[in-house]
Amino acid sequence: MVMVGLFVEGWYPSEEKAVMIIPLFTMAASLLTMAFPVLMLISGRYTAFVPWLILISDILLGLALLSTFSQRRVLILHRGVHLSAILLLTSMTFVFLQTASLWLALALSAGLFVTTFRVASKTSAGYGVQFRKEWVASKYLKLNAKRMGHWKIINAKPTNGLMAISRTNRQLAVLYCRFEDDGCWLHLDVFSQDIFNLQHFLSEEE
Template sequence: MVGLFVDGWYPSEEKAVMIIPLFTMAASLLTMAFPILMLISGSYISFVPWLILISDILLGLALLSTFSQRRVLILHRGVHLSAILLLASVAFVFVQAASSWFALALSGGLFVTTFRVASKTSAGYGVQFRKEWIASKYLKLNAKRLGHWKIINAKPTNGLMAISRTSRQLAVMYCRFDDDECWLHLDVFSQDIFNLEHFLFEEA
């Protein structure tokens, strides 16, 4: 995706660092492979729940590390589904009445969903822009662009200030404070072109 550049907006310098997700997901494949062999052979069955739990923990770390790379991922359904699969897999690991295969299948599903989110994040999917901002200035978007945007908090803050969720786009806005400077960040997760022109009210 390519954003149309407008004076005052700069490409964000933030880059995804995927070392932790890469190694934790690779390790989780091993801890998922051993339970499969144990269940098939019928040997060391007592270790199966613990290995599945270790897989879930590793994948949870991968998901958390990926999630921390981009604010916009808080809106991503893949992250939501991964969180549900993680909780479900952990819950069923030590349930005596449930089959270990079921917990293992949930863990496998968690790997797939986490991998898909991590893959797009590592590839720099979407765009990130930033604009120098006045810390006392409230956010106000162009009325023509408010159709799918919701301002959560117009006051500059490190938390979410505005969000957008459509069938083709996820986007969030927030501020970062560096020393005495305030930067307004726009994080967009989409394959479509995002037009920055007349996006803010001050530019209309």
């Protein structure tokens, strides 16, 4: 992890870059496996292969979504990720339903591509901010009372899972800990175009 040369109340801005090789190649490959079914359905030839090609597209896009999701912990709150998951499951279900049109399954797969691409695009561009702060592993999390209006503490005990979340119309944010060789670090991951105010964020900073 490369750290920016800034120091704000013990918080270090992080320049942890998203690795988007897998999403890039899997989404590119899915375009091919979606294009062939269109040609097959229009021509009426080799239509028996259409469900399998759509299924392959869904699997590729599912891998792209999973790889993108793993880059930023805050994406667990993102509606684009939720919608992509729903489209993925629905498309895979409709593929082999004899009463459903293959065009519908293909349209759902195309919708999955669009939603996954939007999430991956923002993730690749480093949308939002990420900070980390050295933390004591035995110390419980306590936020400034003024921030509790839009923050919810899930688990105050330092853990690699989510400790606190914030979901508003303007931002998505999560807090969690990572236990590294140099100690325990509290991580703040914010998905927003607005500037995040770190001043007096924790109760200890009052």
